[in-house]
Amino acid sequence: MDQTSLPHSVLVVGSGGREHALVRAMAASPSAPDILAAPGNPGMAADGAECHAVKADDIAGLVTLAQSQAIDFVVVGSEVPLALGLVDALLAVGIPAYGPKADGGELEASKVLTKQILLKYGLPTAPAGIFEQVEPALDYLRARGAPIVVKADGLAAGKGVIVAQSLDEAEAAVRDMLEGNKFGASGSRVLIEDCLTGEETSILVVVSGHDYVTLPTSQDHKRIGEGDTGPNTGGMGTYSPAEVVTPELLAQIDREIVLPSVEAIANEGIDFRGTLFIGIMLTTAGPSVLEYNTRFGDPETQVVLPRLGCDVLELLWRAAQGTLAGFDLQVKEQSAAMCVVIAAAGYPGDYPKGDPINLPDPLPASVAVIQAGTAHDTSGQLVSSGGRVLGVTAVSTDLQSAADAAYATCDAIEMTTKVFRRDIGARQFNRA
Numbered sequence: 001m002d003q004t005s006l007p008h009s010v011l012v013v014g015s016g017g018r019e020h021a022l023v024r025a026m027a028a029s030p031s032a033p034d035i036l037a038a039p040g041n042p043g044m045a046a047d048g049a050e051c052h053a054v055k056a057d058d059i060a061g062l063v064t065l066a067q068s069q070a071i072d073f074v075v076v077g078s079e080v081p082l083a084l085g086l087v088d089a090l091l092a093v094g095i096p097a098y099g100p101k102a103d104g105g106e107l108e109a110s111k112v113l114t115k116q117i118l119l120k121y122g123l124p125t126a127p128a129g130i131f132e133q134v135e136p137a138l139d140y141l142r143a144r145g146a147p148i149v150v151k152a153d154g155l156a157a158g159k160g161v162i163v164a165q166s167l168d169e170a171e172a173a174v175r176d177m178l179e180g181n182k183f184g185a186s187g188s189r190v191l192i193e194d195c196l197t198g199e200e201t202s203i204l205v206v207v208s209g210h211d212y213v214t215l216p217t218s219q220d221h222k223r224i225g226e227g228d229t230g231p232n233t234g235g236m237g238t239y240s241p242a243e244v245v246t247p248e249l250l251a252q253i254d255r256e257i258v259l260p261s262v263e264a265i266a267n268e269g270i271d272f273r274g275t276l277f278i279g280i281m282l283t284t285a286g287p288s289v290l291e292y293n294t295r296f297g298d299p300e301t302q303v304v305l306p307r308l309g310c311d312v313l314e315l316l317w318r319a320a321q322g323t324l325a326g327f328d329l330q331v332k333e334q335s336a337a338m339c340v341v342i343a344a345a346g347y348p349g350d351y352p353k354g355d356p357i358n359l360p361d362p363l364p365a366s367v368a369v370i371q372a373g374t375a376h377d378t379s380g381q382l383v384s385s386g387g388r389v390l391g392v393t394a395v396s397t398d399l400q401s402a403a404d405a406a407y408a409t410c411d412a413i414e415m416t417t418k419v420f421r422r423d424i425g426a427r428q429f430n431r432a
């Protein structure tokens with residue numbers, strides 16, 4: 001196929017809420033592509049995706065699937081296949097894909113690499129030390145004092161960051177990572193960095209080499225408990241736009257963080273074509289980079305994509321093809337979105353699976369129930385199969401009405417073990 005026409009068949013790799021949101025967004029493309037998912041989930045299937053039971057980390061299996069199904073374009077959802085080189089493997093057999101190659105995936109897979117790049121190019125980020133041995137790490141901790149943040153270098157499914165309020169807690173985290181082997185190879189190096197305070201925002205940037213398009217702002221809620229208490233999770237809810245990021249602040253973030261990040265990555269010799277998700281802390285001294293992720297956020301994607309008024313398939317395709325320059329990003333005027341995550345009680349610790357789920361039918365027009373950890377049991381009943389089970393997403397003209405619609409649906413969903421935070425968007429409502 002030529003580079004200007006859009007792909008006829010798209011394979012989405014992953015099984016979570018982010019991938020379900022990607023399926024929905026691309027299914028709405030005027031070009032009406034065939035959509036396949038691997039391994040997918042019942043929600044994607046209900047939205048017309050043909051699901052194939054190939055796991056997201058089975059690189060050879062995914063390449064074989066894409067070849068056997070004559071896929072025109074692969075969109076990779078999660079960081080794991082990216083770091084394992086899925087995109088390299090697809091490109092090697094001539095299949096275009098959205099997502100960075102393994103060298104770009106390293107930006108998420110190694111927090112040390114990212115910190116080195118941030119420091120080398122003078123981007124705003126917390127001062128940090130990098131350690132492989134316990135004693136020098138403990139000396140550094142004592143010199144900096146608490147609160148302090150200890151991070152395992154490698155991928156740890158969101159569990160490798162400890163924001164320690166005391167030196168004892170920080171020391172335990174360092175020992176766990178370097179001695180306890182709690183994080184395997186991911187914890188063989190640690191990053192110890194100063195603790196920043198402020199509000200966080202997620203900036204999702206579609207990057208294609210030197211070109212980029214910044215998507216609407218959003219804010220995640222990482223802690224399990226209301227009032228931002230309890231352990232960190234993959235994300236318990238999001239809303240977009242995050243009005244704490246005023247147009248002036250967004251311009252500053254673009255100037256001081258997004259543009260220099262894209263240039264730094266290109267300058268390092270990485271031809272990055274995918275999502276650069278920049279986690280930013282808005283401190284009183286200005287915006288500061290917490291991390292790079294190299295894929296869409298989950299559940300940020302659930303609130304960002306439905307607010308776009310342009311063709312998401314075209315956006316991702318052009319990024320992959322290197323023809324992103326001049327892309328006209330359209331955001332629906334007067335739109336606001338909220339996603340409330342329904343988790344299984346116990347998450348992010350141990351939780352039960354197999355709990356029957358009954359969704360209201362029909363759903364209000366403004367609401368989409370994005371599925372994340374779901375499956376069908378042998379009788380065809382929808383059941384829970386993961387920690388984060390559903391993402392109840394509403395899009396409206398303002399955040400309050402989006403919240404009202406999302407929460408009414410959360411209450412109406414039948415699932416014995418369901419838990420969710422009642423305070424998604426609280427920071428924004430308190431500002432207003």
Ligand code: AMP
Nearest residue numbers: 126149161163193194195196279290291
């Ligand atoms: P990361 O995976 O690096 O984004 O870290 C996960 C979460 O830990 C972030 O979303 C923050 O809430 C928190 N965090 C990370 N780095 C810092 C820091 N330097 N200061 C305060 N909180 C942090």
Ligand code: GLY
Nearest residue numbers: 234235297298299
């Ligand atoms: N919601 C945060 C993430 O996707 O990493």
